[in-house]
Amino acid sequence: MSIVSRGFHGRREPAAADLPPGQYLTQDFPVLQAGPTPRIDLDDWRFTINNEVGEKYSWTWRELLALPSERPTVDIHCVTSWSKLKTSWQGVSLDSLFEDVETAADHAFVRSYGGYTTNLPLEDLLDGKAWIAYRFEGEDLPGEHGGPARLLVPHLYFWKSAKWVTGIDLRNDDEPGFWESLGYHNYGDPWREQRYTDD
Amino acid sequence: MHGDGFVDGNSAAGMFAEALGLDITTAVVTCAGCGRGGPFAETHVYDQGPGVVARCTTCEAVVARLVRTPTDAWLDLRGARSVRIPLSQ
Amino acid sequence: MTRTAPVRRRTPWLAARVRAVRSETSVSRTIVLEVPGWPGHAAGQHVDVKLTAPDGYSAQRSYSIAAPPSGDLVELTVQRVEDGEVSPYLVDELLPTDELEVRGPIGGWFTWRPSEPGPVLLVAGGSGIVPLMAMVRERALAGSTAAFSLVYSVRGPSDVFYASELSAADIPVRLLYTRVAAPDRPAGRITAADLPPSADAKVYVCGPTGFVEAVSEVLLARGQDPASIRTERFGPSGG
Numbered sequence: 001m002s003i004v005s006r007g008f009h010g011r012r013e014p015a016a017a018d019l020p021p022g023q024y025l026t027q028d029f030p031v032l033q034a035g036p037t038p039r040i041d042l043d044d045w046r047f048t049i050n051n052e053v054g055e056k057y058s059w060t061w062r063e064l065l066a067l068p069s070e071r072p073t074v075d076i077h078c079v080t081s082w083s084k085l086k087t088s089w090q091g092v093s094l095d096s097l098f099e100d101v102e103t104a105a106d107h108a109f110v111r112s113y114g115g116y117t118t119n120l121p122l123e124d125l126l127d128g129k130a131w132i133a134y135r136f137e138g139e140d141l142p143g144e145h146g147g148p149a150r151l152l153v154p155h156l157y158f159w160k161s162a163k164w165v166t167g168i169d170l171r172n173d174d175e176p177g178f179w180e181s182l183g184y185h186n187y188g189d190p191w192r193e194q195r196y197t198d199d
Numbered sequence: 200m201h202g203d204g205f206v207d208g209n210s211a212a213g214m215f216a217e218a219l220g221l222d223i224t225t226a227v228v229t230c231a232g233c234g235r236g237g238p239f240a241e242t243h244v245y246d247q248g249p250g251v252v253a254r255c256t257t258c259e260a261v262v263a264r265l266v267r268t269p270t271d272a273w274l275d276l277r278g279a280r281s282v283r284i285p286l287s288q
Numbered sequence: 289m290t291r292t293a294p295v296r297r298r299t300p301w302l303a304a305r306v307r308a309v310r311s312e313t314s315v316s317r318t319i320v321l322e323v324p325g326w327p328g329h330a331a332g333q334h335v336d337v338k339l340t341a342p343d344g345y346s347a348q349r350s351y352s353i354a355a356p357p358s359g360d361l362v363e364l365t366v367q368r369v370e371d372g373e374v375s376p377y378l379v380d381e382l383l384p385t386d387e388l389e390v391r392g393p394i395g396g397w398f399t400w401r402p403s404e405p406g407p408v409l410l411v412a413g414g415s416g417i418v419p420l421m422a423m424v425r426e427r428a429l430a431g432s433t434a435a436f437s438l439v440y441s442v443r444g445p446s447d448v449f450y451a452s453e454l455s456a457a458d459i460p461v462r463l464l465y466t467r468v469a470a471p472d473r474p475a476g477r478i479t480a481a482d483l484p485p486s487a488d489a490k491v492y493v494c495g496p497t498g499f500v501e502a503v504s505e506v507l508l509a510r511g512q513d514p515a516s517i518r519t520e521r522f523g524p525s526g527g
Contacts, residue, residue, distance in 0.1 A: 002340040003303055005388045007381050010345050011373040028371075031247035033276040036259060079249050115261070134274075159249055169217060179249050183266040183273035206497060210350060212394045213336040216299040224397035240397035241519065270506040 019083050020190035026082040029145065034178065037143045038113040038164050045148060047132060048167040049097065052105040059097070061148065064132065067092045072131060073156035075162070077190040089152055091133030094125040099127035109177065110151055113164040118177035119186070120153065120160055122170060129155055132165060157188040157195070208239040211251045214265055218272035227251075227283040232260030234280065239263075297372075301338060301389040302326070307361065308384055312449045316367040316426040317379045317417070318354060321390065326374045328357045329393035331400050331426035332419045332492070332520075337363065337388040339374060351375045352419035352494075353393065356426045362390065365449055367415045398492065398520045402426060406434030409486040411503050413441050413478070413495020416522060417449050420494055424457065437462075437489075441499065444468035460484070480506045490516050 012024040019025065048058040050064075071090050077083045108122045124130070133152040134141050141147035144164030153160050161178050180186050185194040191197060208224055214222035224240035228282060235257040242253040250266035250273075262278040276282060304321040311317050333353055333492040338471065355363040370380040382388075400423040410420040417440055425434055436459040441449055444465050454461050464482055469475045473482075478499070483506065491512065494501045500521045507517055 002338065002344075002346060003302070003389050004342055004389045005339040005377075006383075006386050007376050008339040008340050010339075012345065030203075030247070033204060034245050034248055034250075034252045035261070036243075037255060107384050179266070181272065182250060182264055182275055183268050184249060198270075204497075207519065209334070209398055209520045212334075213299070213348075213350060213391055216394060217391070222394075222396045222398070224395045238387050239396055240395070247523075265513050278488075 019157040020077055022195075023077055023081055023083040023190065026084055029084060029087075030078070030080075030082060031144045032078065032080065033144070033163070034116055035114050039143075040113050040148060040164065042148060046166065047097075047149070049101055050167065050169065050170055051101060051103045051170045052172050055102065057097075057101050064092060064134070064149065067096050070131065071179045072152070072154075074152070076154050076158050079157040079184065079188070079190075079195050088137055089131065090135035091131035091149070091152060093128065094130040094132070095128065097132065098126060101170075103170045105172055107171045107174045108163045109169040109171055109175050110160075110165060111167045111169065112162045113166050116162055116164070116178050118151075118160050118162050119175055120156065121179055122186075124153065124156065125168075129153065155189070157185075157190050159184065160188055203281075204273045205243040205245050205254075207244050208253055210240045210246055211244050211253065211265065212240075214267055217267075218265065218274060221284060223252065224283055228262050229283075230255035230258060230260055230262050231278050231280040233258040236281075239282075256276060294380030295485075299391050299394065301391050304362070304388050304390045306382055306384045306386045306388075309382060311366075312365055316365060316449060317380065318363060319378060319382060320366045320501055321362045321364065321388075322360050323362050323390055324360055324364055326357065327358045327393070329353055329358060329362070330396070331422040332398045333393035333395050333422075334419065335364065335390045335392035335394060337364070337374070337378070339377065339387070340390070346373050352388055352422065352426075353484065354418050354428050356422065362392075365415070365418045365421075368441070385427070395520075398494070399519050400426065400490075400492065402430035402432045402434075404434070404490070406432075407437045407486075407489040408434060409484065409489040409491045410436065410438045411441075411483065411491065411495075412438065413479075413493075413494045413503075414443075414447070415449075415520075416493075416495030416499065416520070418494075419520060420492060421450055423492065424459065428458075435489075436460075437484050439464065439478070440483070441466060441480060441495070478503060478506075480510060485514075486512060490518070492518050492520075494520040495522060497523070 042061045045061045048097040073088045075085045081120045110118045134149040151162045212224045226239045227238040229236035234253040245252045266273040304323045307322045308320040338348045353365045354365045367376045369375045412420045439462045441464040
């Protein structure tokens with residue numbers, strides 16, 4: 001049983017907005033990273049979707065920017081408990097990228113420059129639920145927040161929105177990613193508070 | 200938020216002591232990536248995210264990861280070829 | 289199936305009660321805690337501090353111990369981090385008789401013991417002075433004559449912790465200001481010229497990561513044996 005410290009409340013503000021359980025609002029944008037910010041030359045940047053039979057679909061930076069983009073405004077929720085509401089992004093919907101991709105796979109394994117990985121069901125990337133985002137709040141996405149481009153999947157905890165994204169492997173079996181293999185929930189729905197493996 | 204992104208193994212020592220009952224700072228960790236060894240205290244530690252990630256100071260490969268959930272500590276030492284723990288202080 | 293007893297952890301959370309508080313600078317304060325059952329500690333070690341709110345929410349931070357052990361007393365110096373979650377409470381709210389929890393002592397790498405003969409060069413950036421001050425105080429308490437030298441970089445004179453104690457110390461203390469000019473030194477970050485010769489010394493460097501990286505680079509560039517350098521990097525929430 002912990003000792004209660006008189007007058008200590010922590011950072012929580014009363015939630016005026018409708019937040020997932022256990023979250024608090026933040027006005028800033030904390031930088032959380034598992035390693036150094038990768039330095040990526042835009043001439044070398046690639047985003048590649050590998051399907052379950054080894055076929056590759058690849059885009060260069062110029063090709064990505066030439067695709068139709070959207071400007072989603074979304075709420076984001078980090079498993080470390082902060083939430084940020086109405087963040088504005090610009091990016092390419094995964095629906096656009098998957099238009100010509102042939103696949104019968106159910107699982108997506110996301111890879112980033114620098115080695116970070118995360119996994120989610122393919123259906124959670126489609127139907128307007130995810131983007132490859134390269135602008136944030138009207139500016140080029142800064143390196144510390146995942147630039148040049150990151151995955152944006154706001155309906156799941158933000159560790160699934162892989163910074164410095166470089167590709168997606170489509171798989172018939174589910175492979176847990178960087179945090180999913182070390183105690184974090186495999187799916188990560190903030191509204192059901194699925195933070196950890198046993199939740 | 201750490202301005203340079205990382206601190207060092209000293210900052211993770213409490214969590215490792217809780218999970219393993221030992222002082223990890225003086226352990227000599229040999230990187231499975233590049234083979235260079237050094238005290239865990241000197242590894243580059245990223246601890247502002249969902250867990251603690253310790254990286255080799257020479258090649259930046261992950262040598263150790265630790266997550267603390269409300270009920271458990273999860274540890275991954277695959278990035279270390281070996282961990283040498285001094286038994287007499 | 290046989291039940292086995294849980295393995296006893298060597299670092300449980302201990303109840304701590306505030307004995308005294310005293311200001312160091314306008315944004316920092318020394319907190320003296322009574323920790324019944326405190327096993328003692330070496331200069332340079334730190335504790336984890338845990339605060340729990342009435343609804344069960346808790347937050348933890350690490351703080352270096354500022355002074356040698358004295359019975360059950362553990363002394364910390366905490367600097368308020370802007371928008372911090374824990375340090376503003378410790379610096380602005382905490383009062384004698386308040387309670388919290390500590391775990392430790394932690395970290396056997398960044399330590400100095402009087403049995404080590406020296407010489408020793410201590411290089412502190414900002415709140416990195418805290419564990420190094422524990423070493424200075426340990427040396428004095430033990431009556432050690434080890435050759436100590438301290439270089440302490442802060443923004444300006446009003447940011448110096450332990451100012452009067454350092455001015456009376458029997459070891460050379462070099463104060464550097466990054467934002468304020470001094471009679472013998474323009475304002476600016478630490479450079480090689482600020483560090484006394486240290487080829488024979490054990491060097492302890494503590495402060496923000498950028499500071500520690502810069503000082504380490506300077507030392508290595510002038511031929512310091514890497515094995516003679518010990519470092520502790522603070523984030524803004526770690527001091």
